[in-house]
Amino acid sequence: VDAARAVEALEGILRTSDDAGLQEKAIFALSQHQSPRAGELLRTYALRDDVSEELRGQAIFWLGQNHANNNAQFLRELYTRIRGDELKEKVIFSLSQHRDPQNAEFLMDIAMNQNESLEMRKQALFWAGQSGNVPVDRLAQLYDRVSDREVKDQLIFVFSQSRNEAAVNKLMDIARNERDVELRKQAIFWLGQSEDPRVQRFLLELING
Numbered sequence: 001v002d003a004a005r006a007v008e009a010l011e012g013i014l015r016t017s018d019d020a021g022l023q024e025k026a027i028f029a030l031s032q033h034q035s036p037r038a039g040e041l042l043r044t045y046a047l048r049d050d051v052s053e054e055l056r057g058q059a060i061f062w063l064g065q066n067h068a069n070n071n072a073q074f075l076r077e078l079y080t081r082i083r084g085d086e087l088k089e090k091v092i093f094s095l096s097q098h099r100d101p102q103n104a105e106f107l108m109d110i111a112m113n114q115n116e117s118l119e120m121r122k123q124a125l126f127w128a129g130q131s132g133n134v135p136v137d138r139l140a141q142l143y144d145r146v147s148d149r150e151v152k153d154q155l156i157f158v159f160s161q162s163r164n165e166a167a168v169n170k171l172m173d174i175a176r177n178e179r180d181v182e183l184r185k186q187a188i189f190w191l192g193q194s195e196d197p198r199v200q201r202f203l204l205e206l207i208n209g
Contacts, residue, residue: 007037014045023055031062039066043074047081057090064094072098076106089123096127104133111142111151122154129158136166143170152183160190168196175206 006029013026027045030038045051046059060078063071072095079091092110095103110116110124128134136159143155156174159167171194174187188206191199 004035004037007033007035007041010038011041014041020052020055023051024058027055027058027062031065039063039068039071043071046074046078053084053087057087060087060090060094064097067098072100072103076103079106079110085117085119088120092120092123092127096131096133099131099133101133104128104131107131108134108138108142112146114148118148118150121151125151125154125158126161129162136162136164136170140166140170140173143174149180149183152180153186156183156186156190160193165196168194168199172199172202175202 010026010030013022014030017023017026027042030042042059042063046056046063048056060075063075075091075095079088079095082088082091092107095107107124107128111121111128113121116124125139129136129139139155139158143152146152146155156171159171168191171187171191175184175191178184178187188203191203
């Protein structure tokens with residue numbers, strides 16, 4: 001029901017009900033309303049520490065599906081306020097759904113922040129690559145700058161998931177020039193999965209020295 005009274009009723013459920021299933025339905029219903037009040041209620045719910053992470057994650061997910069600018073800003077601010085990796089991962093995914101240069105920068109900042117957990121850095125890299133908001137050339141430059149082996153490994157995976165010619169170029173560069181043998185092996189493995197017509201010739205050249 002697209003009416004203010006419906007939003008008020010859903011607000012009452014979120015405020016007073018202790019039935020998780022009912023609250024989940026209310027969160028979904030609010031996500032279908034385009035009114036500013038519905039978005040405000042979802043943002044308020046995402047901030048609550050007295051509800052389950054699963055329900056907060058639902059609110060965060062639906063905020064990510066609504067591309068209003070204030071939602072993206074809210075999610076970036078929310079990330080800095082929450083502690084659990086599960087909710088942080090939800091925020092990272094939701095930000096990746098907005099084609100917003102600020103979100104791309106935010107995800108790259110997470111990836112470069114050594115105070116973040118390794119898992120969050122890897123998630124940020126993966127979704128930055130999937131979003132299409134971060135040029136492959138920039139990710140390639142990042143590969144050359146970082147020394148963390150697991151971050152490099154994740155970047156190789158990110159390149160493998162891209163259909164961009166520049167991603168294949170970087171995998172070939174890694175396969176030829178990377179000093180870490182295991183990373184070279186990873187690059188070669190993913191090149192073997194590529195349908196780029198250049199790859200077969202490259203691998204033959206690599207074998208023949």
